[in-house]
Amino acid sequence: MSTTDINKVDNEEDSKTLDKQQIELEEKEVMLKGENENTEDGGEPKTDNEGLVKAALSGDVTEQGREVKPKFIPIGAIKMPGFFTRNVEKDKSKDEEAIEKENEIEKSAEKAEDETNAKPKFKFLQTFTQFLHRPQTETDGANQGKKHFGMFNVKYPKMFQKRTAAAEATLASMETLEDKLDTPNDGMENVKLDMTEPEEGKVATRLPLKERIRQKKFIMDDIMVCVVALVVLLSVIIGIIVGARAGPPSERPLRLGRYITTLSTCGPVEGILDEGVYSFYGIPYASPPVEEKRFTYAQPLNDISMCWNGTLQAHERGPLCMQFLENGTIVGEEDCLTLDIVTPHVRYDSPLPVVVLIGANSLAGGISPAQPSALYARTKEVVFVRPNFRLGPFGFLALDILSNSKYPATSGNYALSDLVVALQWINYNIKHFGGDPESVTLLGHRAGATLTAALTTTEKAQKLYSRVWLSSASVIFPGEPLDLAQKNNEQFKQISKCNDADCLRRKKAIEILTATPDIWLGSTVDSLPLADEFKRSWLVLDGDYLRTHAYESWDAQKEAKEIGKEKAFKPMVFGTTQHSGHSVLSFKKHINWTSELVERMVNESYIGEKNLTNAVFKHFNKTYEGLVELISSVRTLCPLVSLARLRLGAPLYVVTAAGAAAGPPGAGVARVAGIDADVEAILGTFDSEMPEQRRFMAAMQQLFYYYVWHGHLPGPETGLIAVGQDLLPLPGLPVCDLLIREDVVPRYAHVD
Numbered sequence: 001m002s003t004t005d006i007n008k009v010d011n012e013e014d015s016k017t018l019d020k021q022q023i024e025l026e027e028k029e030v031m032l033k034g035e036n037e038n039t040e041d042g043g044e045p046k047t048d049n050e051g052l053v054k055a056a057l058s059g060d061v062t063e064q065g066r067e068v069k070p071k072f073i074p075i076g077a078i079k080m081p082g083f084f085t086r087n088v089e090k091d092k093s094k095d096e097e098a099i100e101k102e103n104e105i106e107k108s109a110e111k112a113e114d115e116t117n118a119k120p121k122f123k124f125l126q127t128f129t130q131f132l133h134r135p136q137t138e139t140d141g142a143n144q145g146k147k148h149f150g151m152f153n154v155k156y157p158k159m160f161q162k163r164t165a166a167a168e169a170t171l172a173s174m175e176t177l178e179d180k181l182d183t184p185n186d187g188m189e190n191v192k193l194d195m196t197e198p199e200e201g202k203v204a205t206r207l208p209l210k211e212r213i214r215q216k217k218f219i220m221d222d223i224m225v226c227v228v229a230l231v232v233l234l235s236v237i238i239g240i241i242v243g244a245r246a247g248p249p250s251e252r253p254l255r256l257g258r259y260i261t262t263l264s265t266c267g268p269v270e271g272i273l274d275e276g277v278y279s280f281y282g283i284p285y286a287s288p289p290v291e292e293k294r295f296t297y298a299q300p301l302n303d304i305s306m307c308w309n310g311t312l313q314a315h316e317r318g319p320l321c322m323q324f325l326e327n328g329t330i331v332g333e334e335d336c337l338t339l340d341i342v343t344p345h346v347r348y349d350s351p352l353p354v355v356v357l358i359g360a361n362s363l364a365g366g367i368s369p370a371q372p373s374a375l376y377a378r379t380k381e382v383v384f385v386r387p388n389f390r391l392g393p394f395g396f397l398a399l400d401i402l403s404n405s406k407y408p409a410t411s412g413n414y415a416l417s418d419l420v421v422a423l424q425w426i427n428y429n430i431k432h433f434g435g436d437p438e439s440v441t442l443l444g445h446r447a448g449a450t451l452t453a454a455l456t457t458t459e460k461a462q463k464l465y466s467r468v469w470l471s472s473a474s475v476i477f478p479g480e481p482l483d484l485a486q487k488n489n490e491q492f493k494q495i496s497k498c499n500d501a502d503c504l505r506r507k508k509a510i511e512i513l514t515a516t517p518d519i520w521l522g523s524t525v526d527s528l529p530l531a532d533e534f535k536r537s538w539l540v541l542d543g544d545y546l547r548t549h550a551y552e553s554w555d556a557q558k559e560a561k562e563i564g565k566e567k568a569f570k571p572m573v574f575g576t577t578q579h580s581g582h583s584v585l586s587f588k589k590h591i592n593w594t595s596e597l598v599e600r601m602v603n604e605s606y607i608g609e610k611n612l613t614n615a616v617f618k619h620f621n622k623t624y625e626g627l628v629e630l631i632s633s634v635r636t637l638c639p640l641v642s643l644a645r646l647r648l649g650a651p652l653y654v655v656t657a658a659g660a661a662a663g664p665p666g667a668g669v670a671r672v673a674g675i676d677a678d679v680e681a682i683l684g685t686f687d688s689e690m691p692e693q694r695r696f697m698a699a700m701q702q703l704f705y706y707y708v709w710h711g712h713l714p715g716p717e718t719g720l721i722a723v724g725q726d727l728l729p730l731p732g733l734p735v736c737d738l739l740i741r742e743d744v745v746p747r748y749a750h751v752d
Helices: 003-014 018-042 048-057 096-117 120-131 165-171 200-206 209-215 220-245 374-379 391-394 412-433 449-453 459-464 482-488 491-497 501-506 508-513 550-560 595-603 625-648 677-681 691-710 732-743
Strands: 133-139 147-149 261-262 269-274 277-284 338-343 352-360 385-386 437-444 467-471 572-577 652-655 722-723 727-729
Touching: 018 491, 165 691, 209 261, 269 491, 277 374, 338 374, 338 449, 352 449, 352 691, 374 385, 385 412, 391 412, 391 508, 412 437, 412 449, 412 459, 437 449, 437 677, 437 691, 449 467, 467 691, 550 625, 572 625, 572 677, 595 625, 625 652, 625 732, 652 691, 677 691, 691 722
Parallel strands: 352 385, 352 437, 437 467, 467 572, 572 652, 652 722
Antiparallel strands: 133 147, 261 269, 269 277, 277 338, 338 385, 722 727
């Protein structure tokens, strides 16, 4: 070997790193061990080539006088059939090596997937994870350009991935180092090496879930699956809770399967389960108006001394207030300020609309058909409340000796104060009975409707109700001042022989009623008008509950509504029946109602005095049915038309359906729609034997209960509605135009 060659070898030896030197030493040991094993097994002499290798590994000197050292070959880069040889196969290109590397990675991934799939209880987690992936592109560092499905790092299929220069460099196999000296090819095979260490996250991904849990090496997929599972679990729990609460509301527990207890501002109240509803009878809402409290305004139960001890047993109906019936009979008691409640549910969730029934045939008395209905409380989902209130002299007597006994000096309208206090009690307590204090409908019938209309003008009651339904109300409202009413009532002082309030309060209740003049008890609702008929209103302008005339109050409310103050004017619906002038007593006055009899009765009335007989009979026939229709138009229907349509712009309905027959079968008398037909249909007590009568009931109930639930009628808000077997618009009433033009209406409207 020449000097130049020797220097060249020395330079190469100096340029070797410590890693290369260590690798060479390890290769020497392996080759020496293999040589020794061959010698022991066969005892065959080694070839020259093998001697050269041994000499090289043992540090022998060649014929050139220098030590031969092995060439640097990385561990795993070659298979070891020989030593210091070139690969007989053609070097593989970088692309081929990259493909082989991908195949190995895919096989590893498939193996890991097979191991994971072998555990069925975790398979749904992986499926759910893959389902939630969303496309996303990484933009950081080494992962730049890789496509993922969202945050779970599930790669696209290989065919859609882009190869980068870094990937190709990683996948490229190590080339076999060539000996600078031209050594012979001994069949040694090149193999590929993955020179880069796998990242910890990728290693963890290849591991089965159980192994990752054991080694506590979790990936993002594991964390997200746990979060999703936790969210799903919470959703299920919340759904169960909401579903349980969304079911039928739980009622209060029953005692002995029949009695139910609820609360009130004055103590517990126990009602009774009957006909599928809960009934509470005779609940006091004001202090008893007896002795010193007679002829005074109602006082609410705002003192614990006025309340009851323990639980009030509200199982039996309380007494009526003292009053005169139509036949002159006296019924009731003075201590009567109680109310009845019929409700389908006793609960606090889903409160129901409240219907307050205010009924009286006249302000002197008379039992009204406006009574709570268990059937319609249950089927229509409403709460019925019927308060008792004072009637006759106990409810309306205005005298100077009573006014002077208090300050400020006033008297009369005690029944109005009863109703105001009852509405206050309802506002405070109805929530304990399943009712909604924000949805209170006042249903007034006849004299009760007159009182209800007066309540709409009372400032103390404005916030205690939501809407009003007035059936056959009087439109002759109080316009007399208190001093004039006191003067007109002097006759009562003379009959009772009392000159001070204490005397009136010491008298027995029956003595007060018998001191009432008979002329005060009459009603004109079922008779034709007379020119000199007596008119008297129980209501007065007392200066406390009623301060202005009803028309003035309604005009002010209407103006407030027009400027945008909708709450100042509560919704109102007026209504009556086509034959509200019919009564059994009137019909029995004559055995045969001939046309001559009917015509004579009209001529003897105020209508005959005005020579309007022929004009009115163009609109009515000369039968009992035509007569009561004329009476109804003068006393009730046309006055309401003038008030509701012309003055207030409120809707008005007219019941045209026929009810019970006015006479015995074969008498030639048609059925009539009496004054109670609408309320009886609403509360289910109407005579409904015939199909057309049942259809009328359905139409009437649709009209009323829709109004209760929604605050307005299903049809137009203004105009006339005819309620027969269906709800139909009523274009006009020509007879009302005639009576209004001739000043018969509203001058002779009935007075309660």
